[in-house]
Amino acid sequence: ALDTQRFINEKAEEIKETVGDGWAINALSGGVDSSTVTLLGHRALGDRLKTVFIENGLMRAGEAEQVVGFFRDLGVPVEVVDAREAFFAALKGVTDPEAKREAITQTFYRDVFGRLVRESGAKHLLQGTILTDIDETVAGIKRQHNVFEQLGIDPQKAFGYSIIEPLIQLRKAGVRKMGKALGLPGELFNRIPFPGPALAARVIGEATPERIETVRRATAIVEQHLFECGAFQYMAILHEDRVTGMRDGKRDFGRQIEVRCWDSVDARTATPTRLPFDTLEKLAQEIVAAVPGVVSVSYNIAAKPPSTIEAV
Numbered sequence: 001a002l003d004t005q006r007f008i009n010e011k012a013e014e015i016k017e018t019v020g021d022g023w024a025i026n027a028l029s030g031g032v033d034s035s036t037v038t039l040l041g042h043r044a045l046g047d048r049l050k051t052v053f054i055e056n057g058l059m060r061a062g063e064a065e066q067v068v069g070f071f072r073d074l075g076v077p078v079e080v081v082d083a084r085e086a087f088f089a090a091l092k093g094v095t096d097p098e099a100k101r102e103a104i105t106q107t108f109y110r111d112v113f114g115r116l117v118r119e120s121g122a123k124h125l126l127q128g129t130i131l132t133d134i135d136e137t138v139a140g141i142k143r144q145h146n147v148f149e150q151l152g153i154d155p156q157k158a159f160g161y162s163i164i165e166p167l168i169q170l171r172k173a174g175v176r177k178m179g180k181a182l183g184l185p186g187e188l189f190n191r192i193p194f195p196g197p198a199l200a201a202r203v204i205g206e207a208t209p210e211r212i213e214t215v216r217r218a219t220a221i222v223e224q225h226l227f228e229c230g231a232f233q234y235m236a237i238l239h240e241d242r243v244t245g246m247r248d249g250k251r252d253f254g255r256q257i258e259v260r261c262w263d264s265v266d267a268r269t270a271t272p273t274r275l276p277f278d279t280l281e282k283l284a285q286e287i288v289a290a291v292p293g294v295v296s297v298s299y300n301i302a303a304k305p306p307s308t309i310e311a312v
């Protein structure tokens with residue numbers, strides 16, 4: 001079993017040693033992993049860790065304000081960096097799932113962070129990569145946005161800074177324990193996982209601002225309804241195909257949203273939650289009413305494997 005306090009002290013010492021009297025920077029998305037790393041990093045480095053929230057245009061509704069607010073309450077200042085243009089420019093015309101993931105990785109680490117590191121004088125990026133991220137990448141299932149060394153990529157050479165990954169031995173449950181011990185409020189350490197590529201992992205085909213907005217609205221409805229269902233993760237997926245529907249008595253060749261809700265322990269395998277049909281029906285009614293252009297809502301009933309949790 002993990003001795004949480006000892007582990008925290010050990011990792012804080014390692015961070016101090018690596019950074020020396022220099023500076024580090026870290027990206028906070030508000031997920032469990034990056035939130036835990038943010039608190040750990042500030043415990044180790046204090047003001048010598050600069051924490052930023054990258055507004056990539058792919059985050060959920062109200063996410064930036066919410067996360068900045070949470071951390072303000074914890075005494076950690078977070079700077080919001082508006083990088084929406086860079087991300088949408090990189091995603092323009094890209095439809096292949098792995099190419100989309102690669103475009104996001106390059107924009108994040110090379111373009112946005114490369115610049116931030118140069119401007120701030122930091123030499124290290126602190127980030128919350130966990131064991132599951134490594135597994136999937138090494139197994140060739142998905143290129144997780146934050147994995148480099150295991151792919152033979154040296155971040156120092158590729159991006160001009162080194163990466164510190166104190167959570168690399170842990171899975172989600174371990175990170176939650178650690179976050180809790182570091183003083184992360186339940187609202188944050190209990191949050192469902194959200195992937196680095198954010199809503200772009202939930203849009204099949206091109207992730208345009210407009211298509212991201214569609215999945216963002218559907219996501220808000222799904223999260224609101226399933227908040228208390230106890231599942232490991234739940235989400236909305238926007239499909240590329242259109243289907244015939246009707247609206248105001250007329251044909252409406254519209255969009256399809258797929259709802260997914262997963263039971264899982266460590267994300268390596270997962271099964272669809274047996275949600276009550278009433279819940280599904282309510283979800284569908286609200287999605288078609290509130291999300292422009294959507295005429296069809298389905299629920300995924302296939303397990304991982306061969307499905308995966310995210311659609312991209």
Ligand code: XMP
Binds near residue numbers: 194195
């Ligand atoms: P999949 O979709 O591969 O997801 O079954 C497994 C778990 O990992 C999350 N996920 C990611 N997390 N960077 C991350 O930090 C990524 O690129 C990424 N892709 C998927 C996913 O939400 C699920 O919890």
